[in-house]
Amino acid sequence: MDDAALQKLLDRAKAGDAEARNRILEACRNFIFSVVGSYCRKPLAWGQDDELSVGLMAFNEAINRYEPERGVPFLAFARLVIRSRLANYFRQENRHRKASSGTDVSEELLRNEAAAAWEEFLWQNVVSDRAEEIEEYEAVLNEFGISLEELVALSPKHRDSRMALIKAARSLAAEKKLFEQSGAEKKRLPVRDVAKKTGLSPRAVEKNRKYLLALAIIFRYPERFIYLNSYINKVG
Template structure:
């Protein structure tokens, strides 16, 4: 079987590609598998476009859903309707992902606004505002869960250094200058391999090493010890959201 192009010319799309789809519909498993394999870039691209973020094969649920939708499109495609197969497959993928996002949300949906209703190519009416809300809501849910997981890991790590999250809130420097200076100390430690190793091994600040790197009052550093340690852990750990927050 010849290679199936990712972006076939129009004549190929309505001709050769439609023929391969028809063969797959007739029960040829090798043709179906070849279609699924060769159009993985198209599937991933459509999923990414619909989700608004990069979708990776074998990592994101959206890819599996999109792959299943593409397979569904093979079964449902009707060349007599005059729509190209790829356009039809894109529509099916988008609808299945939208269904997925809707299923992830327990919130009630806003009333459909008729002026935003459009036909999706399957002769169904969909609402663009509702689609975007579903996608946005899913993103918010993912971000909330990721933030919760980060805070849990951070809290557990702080405990190893004898620091309590509630205590950290209370002892955080109140003045902007003090916070800035403490963060600069934390960055100095985070960027120095020897000081990082000392902190992680001894569970305390490398005061001697630190004094040789920057001119800072040892008394001030000791007073802000827990806060500096916490900021350093955020900087050297896998805490993407917390890092954005402190910056």
């Protein structure tokens, strides 16, 4: 689902359209599963683990609270809400388990926190959330032997060339096997196969392989690189 279609459904859902809300929830089930899974760091299953239910409710809450005029992608905001609600959930769980008589100051503060203040706190978290995402992106690039400084030098100067390569990077990202092969084989692109799949010439693939990989990483993991993914123009 592209950004424009999602935004339309969000507008309708906020206006009370239950069908639109259900469509968003259905389309984003994998996203919710991925965010909750990466937060909990354990195997999860729908219908068995409460964490997923918490994540689903938080996502539903994010639909209500989302403000597109803030300029933050919806999925990034939803990820923040899910993580925040999961944190609350684990605190409560911990408290029940310990059955402690002591007062947890942070819990007390949270309990008393006004909903508006909590929401503002979430929006403020966007800044650090973005920085974390970029840090993670740079780390993944480094795993592939690519640096941001190199990409400055390797970026094609002509817009048309970049557009063609962005399109090719999307194709590469969609080919799970080929992408994983690129990561496995000494972090190099299997040039001939990629050329065949993307429609580029082998020479163009070889010449732009680092740039191509850098973009394919963004497109391959849209849940991890939400901000970057939503920032780059959609091509083709």
